[in-house]
Amino acid sequence: MTFEKILVTGAAGQIGSELVPFLSDHFGSSRVIPSDVRPNTNDPRFISLDVTDKGAVEKAIDKYRIDTIFHLAAILSANGEKNPELAFKVNVVGLYNIFEVAVSNKIGLVMTPSSIGVFGPDTPKENVPIETITRPVTMYGVTKLLAETLGYYYHSRFGLNARGLRFPGLISYKNPPGGGTTDYSIEMIVEAVKGRSYKCFLREDSKLPMMYMPDALDSLLRLAEADDSRLKHRTDFNVTSFSITPKELEMELREYYPSFRVTYQPDFRQAIADSWPASLDSSAAINEWGFHPRYDLKSTTADMIAHLK
Numbered sequence: 001m002t003f004e005k006i007l008v009t010g011a012a013g014q015i016g017s018e019l020v021p022f023l024s025d026h027f028g029s030s031r032v033i034p035s036d037v038r039p040n041t042n043d044p045r046f047i048s049l050d051v052t053d054k055g056a057v058e059k060a061i062d063k064y065r066i067d068t069i070f071h072l073a074a075i076l077s078a079n080g081e082k083n084p085e086l087a088f089k090v091n092v093v094g095l096y097n098i099f100e101v102a103v104s105n106k107i108g109l110v111m112t113p114s115s116i117g118v119f120g121p122d123t124p125k126e127n128v129p130i131e132t133i134t135r136p137v138t139m140y141g142v143t144k145l146l147a148e149t150l151g152y153y154y155h156s157r158f159g160l161n162a163r164g165l166r167f168p169g170l171i172s173y174k175n176p177p178g179g180g181t182t183d184y185s186i187e188m189i190v191e192a193v194k195g196r197s198y199k200c201f202l203r204e205d206s207k208l209p210m211m212y213m214p215d216a217l218d219s220l221l222r223l224a225e226a227d228d229s230r231l232k233h234r235t236d237f238n239v240t241s242f243s244i245t246p247k248e249l250e251m252e253l254r255e256y257y258p259s260f261r262v263t264y265q266p267d268f269r270q271a272i273a274d275s276w277p278a279s280l281d282s283s284a285a286i287n288e289w290g291f292h293p294r295y296d297l298k299s300t301t302a303d304m305i306a307h308l309k
């Protein structure tokens, strides 16, 4: 059984804070149990849950009779380089706990978002397929690659219905991003709307794949509801909407704010960005479960500005 009771971990984060209302609209709010180690919300459904505590995960799944998990709890790339030990603990031990408890409780579906972080400097740069060189140089990437592989393992060994997709940088306005390398895009738009200049921590020519949050939510739901017999892949679908450089975003923002200016002062995050692809091949996601992004740079920027205003 799936979608009768859905646990969302990491629900207070950038994706979770939008996925919870999105799933609630789709399945009914009483079916969604948002959880986080820092439940900073007034939502009465919210429970406090640390995914590194296996006993607590077990208790929550039993108490709420969970049959589906959207596992979002994680430490992202830039924060992961600041605290690799924490990244390993949350991204690996936390995921292991989720998979173990999911198997013993016969959970029908576990969704585990992955990331472009699984790629590394030896990966080709453009139109990168799913199967390619994956030799990440960040702890975040290492943990995400292990998470994808564990998903395949739990599926083949225990029949666990683990599914996941490699998100590019996600752009959104409702909740601040959680310490990633692609966060510059959100920060730049926010500063432009506030009428301020922006100091970008990446070089102006750092091209990275991106996606607007409504397309990310839609793709999570499409993959979650996809017919299992059509899936040749499980936890490592590439998905992308458009690829941009910081300079291209700056120029797009100048269409709205002609005096907007950006200075470029790369920091440690430049090395992370340099190790990631510029564009991805999403054809497996399109063919196997109908991935269909709607937003490009222009419509993303217009919608972000309309909401941030």
Ligand code: NAD
Pocket: 009, 010, 011, 012, 013, 014, 015, 016, 035, 036, 037, 038, 049, 050, 051, 052, 071, 072, 073, 074, 075, 076, 090, 094, 112, 113, 114, 115, 116, 166, 167, 168, 169, 170, 171, 176, 177, 178, 179, 180, 182
């Ligand atoms: P985020 O950092 O905004 O949110 C993660 C949440 O996890 C936070 O609210 C944090 O409090 C929570 N958390 C941390 N440690 C925890 C623990 N021990 N137990 C329970 N919760 C804990 O991240 P996000 O952007 O919402 O990312 C969600 C997922 O999507 C992650 O797996 C991430 O790797 C993936 N992803 C995100 C992006 C992006 O651009 N946002 C891109 C690619 C992949």
Ligand code: SER
Pocket: 076, 077, 078, 114, 115, 116, 117, 140, 167, 168, 169, 170, 179, 180, 181, 182, 183
């Ligand atoms: N946006 C994420 C990050 O920069 C990609 O996984 O960490």
